[in-house]
Amino acid sequence: MKKKKVLVTSALPYANGPIHLGHLAGAYLPADIFVRFCRLCGHDVLYVGGTDEHGVPITISADRQGITPQQVVDKWYPHIRDTFERAGISFDHFSRTSLPIHHQTSQDIFLRLHEQGLMTARTQRQLYDEQLERFLPDRYVEGTCNFCGYDQCSGDQCEKCGKPIDPLELKTPRSKLSGSTPVVRETEHLYLKLDKLQPRLEKWLSKPDKKYWKENVLNFCRGMFKDGLKERAVTRDLSWGIPVPLPGYEGKVLYVWFDATIGYISSTREWAEQQGDPELWKKYWWDQKNTRLVHFIGKDNIFFHVLMFPATLMAYGHYVLPENVPANEYLNLEGLKFSTSRNFAVWLHDYLDRFEPDPLRYYLCSNMPENRDTDFNIREFQAHNNNELADTVGNFINRTLTFINRYFDGKVPARSTLGELDRKMMVWLSKEGISDDVGMFFDTFRFRAAANVFGEFSRFCNKYFNDKAPWKSRKSDLADCATTLNICAHAAYAMSVAMFPIMPFSAVKIWKQLGLSEKWEDHPWSQDYSAKIPEGHKIGPVEVLFPKIDDEAIADQEATYKDNQQPQKEEPAKTPEIAFDDFLKLDIRVALVKDAQEVPKSKKLLKLTLDVGELGERTVCAGIKGQYAPEALVGRKVLMVANLAPRKVMGIESQGMVLAAVAGEGGSEALGLTTVDPERDLPPGTRIS
Ligand SMILES: [Zn+2]
Incomplete structure (x- = not known):
């Protein structure tokens, strides 16, 4: 594989509050999975981020608490940085936009x-x-x-x-x-x-x-x-922010969205200074030919990352433009939106006080809002941990290593003649096996699919162990038993590398249990996994990888947001009262549908010809096309407002309005027509009151 420079960014969070799981799934976890994958592939990767410390949200927080904006961001910057670190979000540099280097960078671009x-x-x-x-x-x-x-x-x-x-x-x-x-x-x-x-x-x-x-x-x-x-x-016009560097604009600052995205550049500059080579940032940002720039964001930030920031960089010149901006949709919490103001959220730091990061990373990866909004459900999270991680992934690694300890003195036994099942497993372990299958999805930002393939592989590994039944062959065919355990040890290794981008902490634990180096640099992507561990290699101490999470722990986490779970009840929209006389002004009549036709080029409209008895025949356009086939309406009796002023709809004069059950804003969506009691034979033209 050709080595590339990969420059990755995650949206800058406002430094005025904690991070919740919706943020994590939107812009940070996918970026981290991608950069860890790229690092294992041997690319030259730089992953930068930081906090957005300007803008009205910060000054409002400060005003509300009676402190200065600087105090607000000084409180939240370390909190956010540390929370990301605990969750395994592996920024190479995490900066802040209130630093002088960012002010200079932004003013330079602005000028x-x-x-x-x-x-x-x-x-x-x-x-x-x-x-x-x-x-x-x-x-x-x-x-x-x-x-x-x-x-x-x-x-x-x-x-x-x-x-x-x-x-x-x-x-x-x-x-x-x-x-x-x-x-x-x-x-x-x-x-x-x-x-x-x-x-x-x-x-x-x-x-x-x-x-x-x-x-x-x-x-x-x-x-x-x-x-x-x-x-x-x-x-x-704000006092908190980056001063506009032009005479006549004293007391004004740059719009926060102009400077926030520039934060990626200044974060890289700060990183370069810390490397002792202040110009090093240009190696990434100014190499239009060789740098892959990828911005990870939520869907609410598309405008700024795909239009405003690239426009700025194009106009400046030199800069690389994003190769991709894989914007995610939203992660909701049990069907409702995460809400910081109502404290309806699973806060990441609070989660990390209770559980390990990897089960969450795995669950969110399997359930990532890539193409549509998805839902965080705490029971589903528990099931993912207990069934897929504990019972499948953890179980396979544990039974393999325990078996080697017990019957082979903790040394990986020799591999000899392969049977059919062994050869099937060897395909997964080859360079083109699990690496390619999972890697293809990581590389194209399809993280759910990657998690699926990983799950499939871990189920296959368990099945392999069961089908080979080494506890039997140990007595009947020791060489085959040894072959099985040798292959299982290598499968555990392949699993650890494949999971590293999603579950980095657990991958390191597996390397330790296998007695291998705990540094990711020693575990490249896309290798012949079956050749990694020499015969007689001593494995390390065995530990449970994924403890089960019990109902009590789940209920306890759930309690942190459950009380806030009731959505703010939307009061039913009040319509103004009308006088009885006003009501009497409506001339509502029974009408018989004589004919119904689709209105060409309209998604919603049907043109109805109605018999309204003494009032004669009327043409009415009704937005019910999705609900009824036109021919099914002919012969039905409906209700209509007969004295509505006529109006032109798609070039047709609509002489009244049929009544329908509706939904949506302003009754924009018709659900169905109101019909007349079929038991009574009410003739067309009958008045309704
Ligand atoms: Zn209003």
Whole structure:
């Protein structure tokens, strides 16, 4: 295999709270599995990350606790760094964006883009807190929603109706900081001309290698291109952040999303300085020909990693662009979203206080939200540990090594003539066996599939042990018994290397139990595993690899979030009361379907011809195409509002509306038509009240 430079990043978490399992499964575990695999393959791998220490979430945390933003990030940086380390997330360097080296790197890139004329100054109107003499970012304002009237609506998005909010349109706005009524002031900001960079981005994303990117990522970009990229503000009125390095912009900082992704570069620069070679970072970032750059992120970060950051790097020049951005969907918790604010989460540090990291890594890998949202279910986690790890993987290794200890004096016995079963196992152990099968999936970010193949291999190993029955051959054919155990020891070895990317701690334990080096450098991927252990090799002490997890321990972990499990009950949407007279204005009638046709080019609509008795014949468009075959409707009696003002729908004049059970926002999805009691023969045109 050709050795490559592989530069891997994981999204920078905000340094204002702990990491939960949703974060882990989204951007950190997949990256770590990938880098460990690449390291075993002998590639030159650099895995960088860090904490995002700027932005409104940090300043809000600080304001809430009455401390400075610096105090917030100083508290959480070591916590997050250590939690990742305990979980086995093997960053080569984990930096932070509040460091001077990051400020310099970001300002340098910002200035370069500014010099190239890629920024434009625009005046915005923004709310200003006169009492505190500061501008108020969206999230610092609340008031009454101009859509639904909710009176504690936040300035960025209404929690009640979900609509994005322009803080200038809030009724009775209040400053969340002082409670005073803000005033509108003008402020000047710089905008990155993403629209100008769109053609270059489109060209880059249309290259043939991009066809292997995840559909969710490509679809997102296609949608953005279709609408046309817009200029995007890259400065903010905040006191916490990276100062805008231009005269006239004193008191303003870079937009956190402009600087956060640059954090990958400054993390690499800090790493290079620590290696004693400050220019070493360019060996990765500036080698467009040989570096594979991969960003691991959650789906909410696609815009910044696939459009904004590459656009920035393209404009700067020299930099490598990502080879892939395998964005994950979300991991949910027992069917609901992880929620930091409601403390509805399994916190990673809390999990690690109770259990080993590997069973979690294995479960999340088997259940990774690669192409759709998946669910963390604690009983399923327990079953994975107890059935797949303890009873299958651990059991095979334990019975193999215990047998060698007991009957072969702890020395790996000789291998002689192979039978049919042995030869089958040897195929798995060859260079093209388990290595290729699992490796192909690691290399293409299909981690669930990799875990599946690994599971299949471990079941095969157990079956091999059972079918060969060495406890029998020990008495009848000692040479075959020895062959079996020799092959089992090598299978245990192959298993350990194949599992290393997913379960690194357990792989090291197996190496120790096999009496082999505990350094991963001594266990390359894709080797002839059956040739690793010499005859007579002394194995190490045997220990249980995966203890079972009992119900009590599970219930205990479950209790940490179960109390918060009830979803906040959405109050049923209230519709305004109407007067009886208003109701009487509706002319609802029984109508007989005479004809039903599909409306061409419409996904939802059927065109119905209705007999409404004394009112004559009506044409009505109804959004029920997915629910009924047109011919099945003919002859049915339905209810319709007959005095609705006619309107044009897909070029057809719809003269009324049929009543249907609906779901979705604003009744956007029809579930079924309301029909008339079939026992009564109500003629078309009968009035309903
Ligand atoms: Zn609202």
